[in-house]
Amino acid sequence: MREGDLVEIAVLNVNIDEGVSIHWHGVDVPNAEDGVSGVTQDAVLPGQRYTYRFKVHQSGTFWYHSHQASSRQVKRGLYGAFVILPRGSLPRTLDLAVVAHSFSGARTLGAHDGIDRRAAAPGTPVRLRVINSDSFSRRFVLSGTRFRVAAVDGTELNQPGLIEGKTLELAGGGRYDLTFTMPTRTVQLHWLGARAALALSPDGRGALPEADAGQKFDPADYGSPARTRFDASSDFDRAFMVKIEKRFGFLDGRFGRHWAVNGKLPPEFPTHIVSEGDVVKMTFVNDTDEDHPMHLHGHHMLVLTRDGEPVTGSPWWSDTLNVKPGERYEVAFRADNPGLWMDHCHNLGHAADGLVLHLAYEGVATPFMVGTRNRPE
Ligand SMILES: [Cu+2]
Incomplete structure (x- = not known):
């Protein structure tokens, strides 16, 4: 979907006995659409249908997940990526949402618990939208290219600089957008401590780069300051x-x-x-x-x-x-x-x-x- 779109999503609970509700994590929707059972709606019971309808005023990387018995339901897979593209025409980009999730011990990136190899033509702008749908912090390394952390939690950063080899630690529920121009060699996003990886190369094959864990990326001193509507010196109500x-x-x-x-x-x-x-x-x-x-x-x-x-x-x-x-x-x-x-x-x-x-x-x-x-x- 695109920024400014009016989005309508019908949720049908086929057979989940305890009910479901769907929360749009990071999307600042009107309260009634927030999808929290017991707070903004009743849980949707088996056979019931529930329609969410809201206008999206942001663009970026978000995700959706059940907010009914969420500690069980999200763990077992009731989640997905929710990507809102900015308004206007975009340069041709290889744009991939990569959700990291553990299914009873099997660590997966998207649908893969091993190496997901894909072909990407050199020179192509790439955006990897890394989403941590687990409850615990997870660490990743992007190797084979310099890159930028273009966005954190669905919000673009101001003047993000090129970095290389840093360990990217994502909070449970957090997101980083990583951007780079596809080089002629293989680029790999590797989940540290897991077998799961995403490898991009010109022909979808080739040797994988080393995935050494470098210094941890820190958003606190990355990019350039910019004016905000309020800051540390504001008078707080x-x-x-x-x-x-x-x-x-x-x-x-x-x-x-x-x-x-x-x-x-x-x-x-x-x-x-x-x-x-x-x-x-x-x-x-x-x-x-x-x-x-x-x-x-x-x-x-x-x-x-x-x-x-x-x-x-x-x-x-x-x-x-x-x-x-x-x-x-x-x-x-x-x-x-x-x-x-x-x-x-x-x-x-x-x-x-x-x-x-x-x-x-x-x-x-x-x-x-x-x-x-x-x-x-
Ligand atoms: Cu906690």
Whole structure:
């Protein structure tokens, strides 16, 4: 589809007993189309049909997945790439969406758990849209060419420079667009630690380049700064803290060490309440020993600082920000999409274990209930 298109997608649940709903990850749709069962709709039960309809105002790399019992359903394959091309005519490009996913241990890129070889004529502009549909951070290497990270989480970067050999670590749910001009030799996108790879060469054959893991690519100092509608020096209308830790207590009647936010266990997590137009600062602190890819629905977050250090490269907009153990991020967003939105960890097992917050616009309530039928996580 293209930016500006009115998109209609009919979802028919043939035989998934627990129901489904489809969320458009990273696409800032109107709230009613967000596809979260129990928040923006009821789960679609077997035999039922549900139609989503929205205009796409962004262009870039997104994905869709079930938001009903998502920790099980996404793992088992209820997901896909969702690519929105920019307006206007495009140069002829080899444009490939590459979804990385683990099926009970088998690591796949697209439909391949081995090497997917394809022919690409030298001189062809190539865009690889790498999507991590797993719950855990995954690392990739693109070898055989210099390249640019043209976009992060569906948002183009400003003046991304040529890089080579860097390890690309993608948050669970995150996306990087990699662009390069096809050389005369083989280029390989390799999932580190897996057999899965995508190899492009002029004749679809040939020796594969070494896939050495280099220094980690860091969006925080990549590309050039540009003006944004707000930045670290803005006056914020609201400021929220999300400090993630583990605490002993009861969750659904189970005693144990559970995910806590600001010292509280769910359901006593804070709900972040905003008014339309607010410029909001949010601070994420990870006081645990696991990554938490924090995914805010309906909005993109501008990353301001990491561990107190300002972002010095291109404006870095994220919808799925990986907060690693010990890290602290400050982000900002404009509350410009009224509704009731999830803001949750996209390690879907963590979400199922309660690591889910909500962003609520003043005066907005939902008629849908989380309970027996609707289980968004
Ligand atoms: Cu998490």
